[in-house]
Structure formats: structure tokens, C-alpha cells
Amino acid sequence: MALMFSKRVGRSLLVLFLVTVAVVGLLSLAPGSVADVVLGENATPEAVAAMNAKLGLDQPLWRQYMEWLGSALHGDLGSSPLTGQDVTQAILDRLPVTIELAVMGLLLGVAIAVVLAVIAAATQGSAVDRAISAVSSGLLAVPAFIAGPVLIYFLGLQLGWFPVSGWSRISDGLWENLRHAFLPAVAIALVEVATFQRLLRTDLVSTLREDFVSAARAKGMSRTYVLFRHALRPSSFSLITMAGISLGRLIGGTVVVEILFGLPGLGQLISSSITLRDVITVQGIVVFIALVYVVVNMLVDISYGFLDPRVRKAVPA
Structure with missing residues (x-):
């Protein structure tokens, strides 16, 4: 080990x-x-x-x-030659915005995907299953730079439900913070929903054909109970892996969304630093994002043992 x-x-x-x-x-x-x-x-x-x-x-x-x-x-990422600001401090100042967007977008994507995948797997081959598959295929073709302006126009400008730019910190009020974060998070989550749903549905369909699922049904357990209690957890390996990879990617990939919505996150900072040739700041942000990506993937590997005891037994001491 x-x-x-x-x-x-x-x-x-x-x-x-x-x-x-x-x-x-x-x-x-x-x-x-x-x-x-x-x-x-x-x-x-x-x-x-x-x-x-x-x-x-x-x-x-x-x-x-x-x-x-x-x-x-030694933990010193240097200082910007343009502003003189410590790069580590600049990252910490903007990190909460990017982390909240990435986590919120990921949680929305996973939650919606799990519901859709379970429904699709339970109704395999039906019109409902085909409709969910069609919606997922459509979402895959809607990147954030397209989804963002559409959400801004309909939910922000036309209906006025959400602000279309700016940011409100949690310390200024949780409700206002969520209102400012919702549209960017949804723009991030749409593609993730499609990917997660298709992945989890495939694994669920395969798991439902396993002998232990058939045995559970033979004992008189309801289809819903078997689906959530016996099939969902062992079918979540690929989803957990993809979610971990996506979190690291989203932390570094919110550039477009942050620019569209005018948010003061890491994406906005790295974009302006590249434009200004601020190599020191760019290096520091990239190292930080790569470190997050690596750590998250290590945690994903460790989480396998909690999802399925067979994985713990398979790991040599």
C-alpha cells in the first residue's frame, strides 16, 4: 500500500x-x-x-x-511584476468564487444526472428512456459559452429572476449569493448532466443484470428498493471517477463562465494575466489548479473502498 x-x-x-x-x-x-x-x-x-x-x-x-x-x-509562488501582489494571496482572494461555482455546478450536474439515469435504467427501452437519451444528446451540444448567454437572456433579462453579472459574497447574505451563483452554475452543469447521465445509465443497466440483483428481486424486494439499495452504489464507480476529474477540470475551466457573468474568480484572473503577459501569476494559478486536480483524483481512488468493500479486500496490505 x-x-x-x-x-x-x-x-x-x-x-x-x-x-x-x-x-x-x-x-x-x-x-x-x-x-x-x-x-x-x-x-x-x-x-x-x-x-x-x-x-x-x-x-x-x-x-x-x-x-x-x-x-x-518552499510555498512561495512569487509576486506579480505588474501589481506587486503576492500570487498566493491573489489566488486565495479569488478562490472562493471559483470553488463555489465549480462545486455548485458539479452537485447540480450529479443530482440531476442520477435522477435521470435511474429513471432511464428503470424504464430501459421505453419512450421515457429514449426521450431522456435525446435530451442528454442535445445537452452535449450546448457548451457553456452558448448556454450562458441563453440563460442570461431568458432567466435574467426577460424574466428578471436572477442577476446577470456581478457577485455577492456569502457574508453579504446566503440568498443573494445563491442568486448570483445560480445561472453560472447551471451553465456549467448542463454538459456535466449529459455526461454523467449517460455514464450512470449504462452502468446501472449492466448492474441490474447481475445475479445478486436477481437474488434480491427473488426475495420479494421492490424494484425501487433494489435499484437504490443494491444497484446504485456498485454502479457509481465510473460516476465518482468522472465527477472527481470534472471537479478539477471545472476549477480551471470556469474562465468562459466567469467572463460572461463578470465574476471575480480564478478564471477571470488567469485570463487577464495571460493578456498582460504576467507569467508569474499564470504559473502560480496553473500549479494550484494542477495540484487540486491531482489531489481530487487521489481522493477519488480512496473513495472506491468506501463504495464497495470488495475493493478494500483487493488492495494488498
């Missing part, structure tokens, strides 16, 4: 290293620099060179990266 855990941690650290190298390499290919942004288009080459020297940007790229990596390994 310890060896397996060590291997997983080693692979995770390798992933984090490769991600940061890729980010630095890609950003280095973009035209312009922080000095160009700070001094403006009319700056002389001498002024740009002096600013680059002041910021340490005149050093080779590999040396800049190694210095940043050394600080990051």
Missing part, C-alpha cells in the same frame, strides 16, 4: 513539473513582455531593456524558471 501511494505521489509531482514547464514554454512564444505592457507601445528599447533587467526577465528562460521553481517548492 505504501509503495503504491509513493508511486502515485511521484507521478503527481512529475505531472506538476511538466505542466509548469509547458506553461512557461507556451507563454514564451507569445509576442511582447511584461515590460512592454508596463511601459506602453511608445517605450524606447533602452527603457524596455532596463525594465526587463529590473524584473529579472533578461536572464535565460530556464534560469527564470528554476528560480521560480525553487521558491515554489
